[in-house]
Amino acid sequence: MNNRRNFLVKSASALTMTFIVPSLLSSNVQAKKPLDQKVSNKQSWGMHIDVDKCVDGCTACVDACNEENGLTGFGRPETDSQWIRKVKIKDKTTDKITTMPMMCQHCENPPCCDVCPTGASFKRVDGIVMVNQHTCIGCRYCMMACPFKARSFVHETLTTQNTNAPRGKGCVESCNLCVNKIDHGSKTTACEDACIKSGHNAITFGDLKDSNSKVRLAIDSNSPRRLRNDLNLNQKVFYSNI
Amino acid sequence: MVTMHSVYAHDGNPHVSPGKSKADSQKACVEPTDVMRKEHYLFLLHQRDETVIDGIRTKNHSLANCVDCHVSYDEKGKAIPINSEGQFCQECHVKTATNITCFSCHAAEPRFPNHAKNISNGDIDEISAIAKRIEDE
Ligand code: SF4
Numbered sequence A: 001m002n003n004r005r006n007f008l009v010k011s012a013s014a015l016t017m018t019f020i021v022p023s024l025l026s027s028n029v030q031a032k033k034p035l036d037q038k039v040s041n042k043q044s045w046g047m048h049i050d051v052d053k054c055v056d057g058c059t060a061c062v063d064a065c066n067e068e069n070g071l072t073g074f075g076r077p078e079t080d081s082q083w084i085r086k087v088k089i090k091d092k093t094t095d096k097i098t099t100m101p102m103m104c105q106h107c108e109n110p111p112c113c114d115v116c117p118t119g120a121s122f123k124r125v126d127g128i129v130m131v132n133q134h135t136c137i138g139c140r141y142c143m144m145a146c147p148f149k150a151r152s153f154v155h156e157t158l159t160t161q162n163t164n165a166p167r168g169k170g171c172v173e174s175c176n177l178c179v180n181k182i183d184h185g186s187k188t189t190a191c192e193d194a195c196i197k198s199g200h201n202a203i204t205f206g207d208l209k210d211s212n213s214k215v216r217l218a219i220d221s222n223s224p225r226r227l228r229n230d231l232n233l234n235q236k237v238f239y240s241n242i
Numbered sequence B: 001m002v003t004m005h006s007v008y009a010h011d012g013n014p015h016v017s018p019g020k021s022k023a024d025s026q027k028a029c030v031e032p033t034d035v036m037r038k039e040h041y042l043f044l045l046h047q048r049d050e051t052v053i054d055g056i057r058t059k060n061h062s063l064a065n066c067v068d069c070h071v072s073y074d075e076k077g078k079a080i081p082i083n084s085e086g087q088f089c090q091e092c093h094v095k096t097a098t099n100i101t102c103f104s105c106h107a108a109e110p111r112f113p114n115h116a117k118n119i120s121n122g123d124i125d126e127i128s129a130i131a132k133r134i135e136d137e
C-alpha cells in the first residue's frame, strides 16, 4: 500500500513533462455519437493490458491520467487521489518482476454499485462504472467493497479542477475511462495514448462488442485473464502475460 | 486598463463587473434572458442527470458552456473565476443570499488538460475574435 502511494508521489513530480493529450475537439474524433444522443449498450468499453510490454519505472499512463483529470496531490500520499497506479509483483519461484497499471476494472457485476446507499455508484449502459458525484454522500462503502482498491476519496477543497473532469471534496472518484473524451468521440483514453507515445504499447482501449476493434484484436490474439477471476465480477479490463 | 461592461441582473438594474466576456458580444443567451434569470438552475439540474447518467453532451444547458461564455477575461486575457467577487455568477448570488455549490466541483473558468487549448493564455483580441466568430456562425 505504502509503496504504491510513494510511487504516485514520485510520479507526481514528473507532472510538468508535456504529454500530448488529444483535446476534446481534436482530429482524433471519428464516427462520433451525436452529442444529443444517449449512450447505448451497443458499445461496451474495455481495455487490454499486456504486462510484458509495461516497463518498470515508466509512469506515462499515470502522469497522463493525472493531467487529463486534473489530479494534483497535496503531498499526502496516503490520501491523494489516484485513478491509475503502477503495481509491481514478483513471482516467488522465478523472481520475475512484473509491473502493470491498475485502474477501475469496470466490473460487469460491480460490488461498488451493490453497496452504494444512494445509487451514486453506477454502471452506465455502455459499461463504464463511475460515481455520480451529485448524489454521492461520501460514505466510502464503495471503497471498501472494491477488491482492487480502485477508488479514492477527495479529502481536500479543490480549486483547480479541469472543465472536463469535475471533482470535489467529500466525493469518491475513480477511473471513468475518460468518459468526457469518449462521449465527445475520442477513440482513445489518456493513458492508452500516453502508453503508445512512450513506445510501449501495453494498453489498448476500445469497444469490446466490435469484433474489429483494436482491443478485441489484442484480446483475441493473446490469452488474457481477468484479475481475481474467482470473484465472478466479469471485469472489462483484461491482462495478458501475467 | 480593465474594460468595464454591463450585465443586467435580478433587480433589472445594470451591474458592472470587471473584464470582458464572450457573452458581452452576444445578443441573446440560450433562452430568453428573463427565463434564464429565473430558471437557469432548473436547466442545469435537468442537464446534469442527462449528462452524467446518459452521456448527453449538448452545449446549450451545460454548465461548462455557461462558464465558457460568461467568464470574464482581464486585460491580459486571463480568465477571472466566475465565482469570484463581482463576477457574473457571484454578483447575483451574493445579492440573493444563495450559495453556489457548483464550483466546489466544477471549474470556475475554462480549464483543459491540453493547455494550448486554454484561451485564457491568449490576449483579449483573440477573445473578441472568438466572440465575433460565434456571432457569425
Ligand atoms: S474495480 Fe472496483 S470501483 Fe471499479 S467497478 Fe469493480 S468494484 Fe467498482
Ligand code: SF4
Pocket: A112, A115, A116, A117, A118, A119, A120, A121, A131, A135, A136, A137, A138, A139, A140, A141, A142, A143, A171, A172
Ligand atoms: S461514497 Fe458515494 S459512491 Fe461510494 S457508496 Fe457512498 S454514496 Fe455511493
